[in-house]
Amino acid sequence: xxxxxxxxxxxxxxxxxxxxxxxxxxxxxxxxxxxxxxxxxxxxxxxxxxxxxxxxxxxxxxxxxxxxxxxxxxxxxxxxxxxxxxxxxxxxxxxxxxxxxxxxxxxxxxxxxxxxxxxxxxxxxxxxxxxxxxxxxxxxxxxxxxxxxxxxxxxxxxxxxxxxxxxxxxxxxxxxxxxxxxxxxxxxxxxxxxxxxxxxxxxxxxxxxxxxxxxxxxxxxxxxxxxxxxxxxxxxxxxxxxxxxxxxxxxxxxxxxxxxxxxxxxxxxxxxxxxxxxxxxxxxxxxxxxxxxxxxxxxxxxxxxxxxxxxxxxxxxxxxxxxxxxxxxxxxxxxxxxxxxxxxxxxxxxxxxxxxxxxxxxxxxxxxxxxxxxxxxxxxxxxxxxxxxxxxxxxx
Amino acid sequence: xxxxxxxxxxxxxxxxxxxxxxxxxxxxxxxxxxxxxxxxxxxxxxxxxxxxxxxxxxxxxxxxxxxxxxxxxxxxxxxxxxxxxxxxxxxxxxxxxxxxxxxxxxxxxxxxxxxxxxxxxxxxxxxxxxxxxxxxxxxxxxxxxxxxxxxxxxxxxxxxxxxxxxxxxxxxxxxxxxxxxxxxxxxxxxxxxxxxxxxxxxxxxxxxxxxxxxxxxxxxxxxxxxxxxxxxxxxxxxxxxxxxxxxxxxxxx
Ligand SMILES: Cc1cc2nc3c(=O)[nH]c(=O)nc-3n(C[C@H](O)[C@H](O)[C@H](O)COP(=O)(O)OP(=O)(O)OC[C@H]3O[C@@H](n4cnc5c(N)ncnc54)[C@H](O)[C@@H]3O)c2cc1C
Numbered sequence: 001x002x003x004x005x006x007x008x009x010x011x012x013x014x015x016x017x018x019x020x021x022x023x024x025x026x027x028x029x030x031x032x033x034x035x036x037x038x039x040x041x042x043x044x045x046x047x048x049x050x051x052x053x054x055x056x057x058x059x060x061x062x063x064x065x066x067x068x069x070x071x072x073x074x075x076x077x078x079x080x081x082x083x084x085x086x087x088x089x090x091x092x093x094x095x096x097x098x099x100x101x102x103x104x105x106x107x108x109x110x111x112x113x114x115x116x117x118x119x120x121x122x123x124x125x126x127x128x129x130x131x132x133x134x135x136x137x138x139x140x141x142x143x144x145x146x147x148x149x150x151x152x153x154x155x156x157x158x159x160x161x162x163x164x165x166x167x168x169x170x171x172x173x174x175x176x177x178x179x180x181x182x183x184x185x186x187x188x189x190x191x192x193x194x195x196x197x198x199x200x201x202x203x204x205x206x207x208x209x210x211x212x213x214x215x216x217x218x219x220x221x222x223x224x225x226x227x228x229x230x231x232x233x234x235x236x237x238x239x240x241x242x243x244x245x246x247x248x249x250x251x252x253x254x255x256x257x258x259x260x261x262x263x264x265x266x267x268x269x270x271x272x273x274x275x276x277x278x279x280x281x282x283x284x285x286x287x288x289x290x291x292x293x294x295x296x297x298x299x300x301x302x303x304x305x306x307x308x309x310x311x312x313x314x315x316x317x318x319x320x321x322x323x324x325x326x327x328x329x330x331x332x333x334x335x336x337x338x339x340x341x342x343x344x345x346x347x348x349x350x351x352x353x354x355x356x357x358x359x360x361x362x363x364x365x366x367x368x369x370x371x372x373x374x375x376x377x378x379x380x381x382x383x384x385x386x387x388x389x390x391x392x393x394x395x396x
Numbered sequence: 397x398x399x400x401x402x403x404x405x406x407x408x409x410x411x412x413x414x415x416x417x418x419x420x421x422x423x424x425x426x427x428x429x430x431x432x433x434x435x436x437x438x439x440x441x442x443x444x445x446x447x448x449x450x451x452x453x454x455x456x457x458x459x460x461x462x463x464x465x466x467x468x469x470x471x472x473x474x475x476x477x478x479x480x481x482x483x484x485x486x487x488x489x490x491x492x493x494x495x496x497x498x499x500x501x502x503x504x505x506x507x508x509x510x511x512x513x514x515x516x517x518x519x520x521x522x523x524x525x526x527x528x529x530x531x532x533x534x535x536x537x538x539x540x541x542x543x544x545x546x547x548x549x550x551x552x553x554x555x556x557x558x559x560x561x562x563x564x565x566x567x568x569x570x571x572x573x574x575x576x577x578x579x580x581x582x583x584x585x586x587x588x589x590x591x592x593x594x595x596x597x598x599x600x601x602x603x604x605x606x607x608x609x610x611x612x613x614x615x616x617x618x619x620x621x622x623x624x625x626x627x628x629x630x631x632x633x634x635x636x637x638x639x640x641x642x643x644x645x646x647x648x649x
Binding site (some may be wrong): 011013015022025026027029030033034046062063064065067068077080 | 410411413426428430459465466469470585586587588589590591592594595
């Protein structure tokens with residue numbers, strides 16, 4: 001029994017649904033090996049440092065793992081939601097939520113906008129380096145005064161002169177931006193029109209543009225290896241070609257990405273949840289108290305059986321919904337259900353599992369302690385549970 | 397030169413093997429299966445020979461259940477050129493014994509005429525360490541087992557092997573059989589674009605009957621048991637106590 005070990009002998013892995021094709025099973029095997037050899041042995045040090053080495057992105061890029069959302073012409077493989085779900089689930093099994101966050105914000109939550117609404121010129125300029133891991137992306141929407149209510153954001157972008165060719169000047173600030181400290185390309189939401197959702201646009205802003213500064217590298221409860229920034233934009237000048245998607249079409253572009261993002265958070269919930277159960281099964285089957293193992297206490301068996309069943313259900317819905325999304329069917333209800341409930345199930349799981357680790361689970365350095373901290377944000381980021389439940393309620 | 401690499405689908409090295417309730421073998425139902433790690437090393441070595449210009453084509457062969465196709469696709473995604481699947485069993489629990497495998501491989505080799513065969517030194521399921529040797533005998537070819545380094549010089553393969561007390565270097569005239577040891581190389585990842593390309597590489601499906609080889613087992617498995625659980629150790633306070641225990645309790649001094 002070693003609560004500090006990351007790969008116990010007993011495993012809790014659910015078989016793939018029959019519709020997961022062979023190439024995605026092979027993708028899973030490769031990501032799994034990558035996690036075991038390139039992430040798990042080093043990520044503890046990244047948590048300490050609060051930074052993930054750029055080399056990790058390059059290695060992922062070399063294996064083609066950063067381009068699944070991008071077209072082949074730009075160095076990607078254009079794979080769809082099911083592939084991203086497999087990728088996100090396996091990364092999540094690393095037990096390092098911060099690493100999963102840094103990678104998937106780049107692949108599935110920021111650069112994905114560029115592929116979805118970018119012009120061929122914008123794609124050609126950025127995507128090859130994004131797929132190679134040379135350029136790391138961030139999505140900068142949230143502000144200190146506008147989180148759940150995206151339409152309330154106040155960072156402003158104005159044209160510096162008449163005509164479509166004029167530069168844009170961006171002023172304002174952003175809060176809680178993943179990859180905002182060490183990333184290279186910010187996709188920034190800013191107000192270009194009137195109040196509300198219809199006045200927002202997206203901009204491609206290299207982080208080294210004069211006027212962009214990191215106000216602080218934020219200290220967090222979890223996701224310690226992932227950098228999170230407060231950013232200032234002071235008279236930031238970008239060319240007309242930095243406008244991503246149409247003018248005042250930013251909210252629409254962000255919304256288009258929601259379903260995929262919510263699905264990804266479901267995949268993290270399934271992956272982290274199953275891994276937490278795996279670690280805990282290993283622990284309780286060996287830890288003894290009152291003359292038998294903790295696993296032999298019926299209360300333990302029932303609790304873990306219930307949690308395992310709940311994770312299995314989240315996972316089943318995530319896979320089924322990914323298939324539907326790839327098939328072009330509307331899944332806004334399903335993805336809102338997944339985002340509202342997946343992280344809540346995960347919360348139960350990680351805290352239930354920490355409880356079964358006893359005092360050991362409260363100690364820094366045990367994966368379950370870190371997982372309990374890392375899981376917490378999934379109930380807030382990308383749409384808090386309550387906001388998601390409103391989205392569900394609107395549709396039932 | 398054409399290089400042929402036989403690959404076996406085995407229980408994944410990460411999985412804790414469990415014995416079937418009736419003791420007839422290891423339970424493989426719903427268990428993760430992967431390419432035998434030594435075979436992965438053999439595939440990697442063949443790809444490196446190709447990259448160095450010492451080989452032109454890599455053919456991978458797997459013998460077993462239909463699902464061994466996945467194992468072949470992995471080899472194709474790593475960089476092999478084409479694959480041959482020989483279906484010889486329906487049940488994942490049916491093990492094809494080394495002699496039958498060697499006979500089938502001989503039949504494939506007679507057709508394919510490779511200049512070199514690189515196999516894993518053994519499969520991690522039964523640890524027989526026999527197929528390569530049997531195949532060399534059936535073909536009348538030279539063999540170099542447990543290779544830690546391979547160099548091709550004209551029609552000779554120079555093979556370094558780890559033996560008790562040091563390294564031994566052999567020269568074998570090709571065609572020859574080489575079996576791969578753990579330290580020969582570290583297999584590469586299959587990149588996602590290569591995984592996608594592997595779908596389009598040729599994979600021939602055959603059956604054992606196509607080659608007229610009888611795969612019926614010649615060995616009988618009497619029993620399969622789990623290794624005995626390790627007993628907890630004891631901590632000693634001093635060297636004196638250790639020596640006393642070794643003398644009086646363990647009786648080894
Ligand atoms: C570690 C981390 C990383 C992040 N990364 C990014 C990033 O990369 N890019 C980015 O743009 N943003 C990012 N965010 C921001 C994140 O998406 C927001 O924190 C989230 O949307 C919630 O916004 P808020 O924090 O302003 O909370 P608020 O909007 O202030 O909401 C606070 C709480 O109020 C409740 N609430 C709000 N609205 C409703 C409602 N309609 N009905 C019922 N209850 C409600 C909820 O419980 C909610 O949690 C990140 C946040 C964190 C913590």
